[in-house]
Amino acid sequence: MDKKTCGLLLTGVTLFSLAGCGGSGEQSSAAKDDLKGEVVLYTSQPEKDAQKLIEAFNKEHPDVKVSVFRSGTEEVISKVMAEQSAGDIKADVLLVADNVTFESLKNKDMLEAYESPELSGIPSQFIDKDHMYTGTKVITTGIMVNTDKAKEQPAAFADLTKTAMKDEVSMPSPLYSGAAAYNLSLLTRTNGLGWDWYNALKANGVKVDKGNGSVQKAVVSGEKAYGIVADFMANRSRKDGAPVTFIYPSEGSPAVTEPIGLIKNAKHKKAAQAFIDFVLSRKGQELAASIGYTPIKEGVAAPEGLKSITDIHVLSGDVTTLFTNREADKKQFSSIFS
Incomplete structure (x- = not known):
């Protein structure tokens, strides 16, 4: 500077x-x-x-x-x-x-x-x-994996609730991160995930961190094997030499712009x-x-x-629905993870 x-x-x-x-x-x-x-x-x-x-x-x-x-x-x-x-x-x-x-x-x-x-x-x-x-810009959320620590590589968001991944997953809080708040309202309205998935993450010992940066650090350091995180953060860590990879989930990728x-x-x-x-x-x-x-x-x-955006299976939702339900969704999230 x-x-x-x-x-x-x-x-x-x-x-x-x-x-x-x-x-x-x-x-x-x-x-x-x-x-x-x-x-x-x-x-x-x-x-x-x-x-x-x-x-x-x-x-x-x-x-x-x-x-x-x-x-x-x-x-x-x-x-x-x-x-x-x-x-x-x-x-x-x-x-x-x-x-x-x-x-x-x-x-x-x-x-x-x-x-x-x-x-x-x-x-x-x-x-x-x-x-x-x-x-x-286009910022997708997917799964960051520490390849030295992970017992298996997930292909989908749903995989993060497996027993093999118990206590090994970190995610950002929608009470702090706007992208995580967007993802919350979108993924709870995605077939095959929904609130059942968030409840299963809780039961599987997921750690809720403050923002994407905290999740990135947890996975890079090996504190956690898996992180639900923004694509560019995982890619930067990989380029910096960290033993990590980024997975675009098979359900599709939430994307903020x-x-x-x-x-x-x-x-x-x-x-x-x-x-x-x-x-x-x-x-x-x-x-x-x-x-x-x-x-x-x-x-x-x-x-x-x-x-590139043309190669990504982007999950999308009705903006009005996501907007009108955001605060209620955050409140329900808090009730699960408090």
Whole structure:
């Protein structure tokens, strides 16, 4: 981190800002050389990934200061809601786990429509019809296996309830992770899994960790043999030399797209729109791939070790159903795992 980068750790979450040291434009903002000011980003991205994104953006827009608040999706949204109640939302842009989260904010009239000129190549199912948010990448959840510790390799989510895997499975909490909350509502409505599967996991000694990062560490260290985790985390660990592999479950893969959206009445709208444009641009998508994510834009290759979106059997559900049942599903999860 160079001298223009400032880091501040606050009670388990991270707040930092990067100023440019150095394209894509958007329909209403100034050209990149003229764009100045600030943009405030709230995100659930890992800190290092957010930092790389901001540094790349600042190469295009060196006079825009990006301030960041990051935590798990559920905590990010709690902060936004608290700020709304106080009448002062500080965020300009949200970049968090899943479309169900954005549907909730859209329903509360907290987002502003913005049709980026960088939508070409992004499948229409990942673009909100009202242009309140757009997916930025494809992140599937599957099974991470420590090949040194595992007694057998699972092929399906259902396999994690086998006796051979008792006390050897870790999973993220939907009370912290937005992706895990999405998965909870989706998998409990998936034939062959449902609430029976979660109850069976509980009976088989599953460990509920805070977020995907904690699950990743548990499997890499050998504390656990199996983890229900995001694909890019398992793939990074494999590339770093850990004895792990990633399984795309035979039932299909839950997938979140980490959408990006503009907060209604954002204080720094032009810079916020330029930031959204960059994330959705080819340069932004190539950056996502270089960091380790499957890009959402057609024609940008997935990282080695991960499947492209066209090769993945994606589990899907009705967004309205997932949105309206999320809080009740989390409450039921808590009753099982408390």
